[in-house]
Amino acid sequence: MEKFFWIADDDADDRMIIKEAFEENDFDQSLTFFEDGERVLEKFNERLDSRHYPSLLILDLNMPKVNGIELLGRIKKDDKTKHIPIVILSTSKSNVDREKVLNLGADDFITKPFSFNHMIQITKELIEKYG
Numbered sequence: 001m002e003k004f005f006w007i008a009d010d011d012a013d014d015r016m017i018i019k020e021a022f023e024e025n026d027f028d029q030s031l032t033f034f035e036d037g038e039r040v041l042e043k044f045n046e047r048l049d050s051r052h053y054p055s056l057l058i059l060d061l062n063m064p065k066v067n068g069i070e071l072l073g074r075i076k077k078d079d080k081t082k083h084i085p086i087v088i089l090s091t092s093k094s095n096v097d098r099e100k101v102l103n104l105g106a107d108d109f110i111t112k113p114f115s116f117n118h119m120i121q122i123t124k125e126l127i128e129k130y131g
Helices: 012-024 037-046 068-077 095-104 116-130
Strands: 004-008 030-034 056-059 086-090 108-111
Touching: 004 012, 004 037, 012 030, 012 116, 030 037, 037 056, 037 068, 056 068, 056 116, 068 086, 068 095, 086 095, 095 108
Parallel strands: 004 030, 004 056, 056 086, 086 108
Antiparallel strands: none
């Protein structure tokens, strides 16, 4: 069964780095990128068949329109989507942010790395766990 990873991040450079890191790990499944949380919600509304929901959703915290915390809360409150694993990938190093998203149901909170090699390692671990 094909796996779908959805990544929501408003920073075009971060989206490119994440995409390239998955490619370095020969991830041959589907990656779909979103610029904000509102677009993720729109995509869920289009996909009535849960077989097409992502097997992993990676969210940035600070996005326009619908931010990562609000999006996380909405997804985890919906019976149709609450089972989807969500990993927060953010520049935030705040323990308050970490605790908040984990309490809302995030499966993990990862601080964005400053090196491409570290991002390759992070994506490798995500593939091993969710791919």
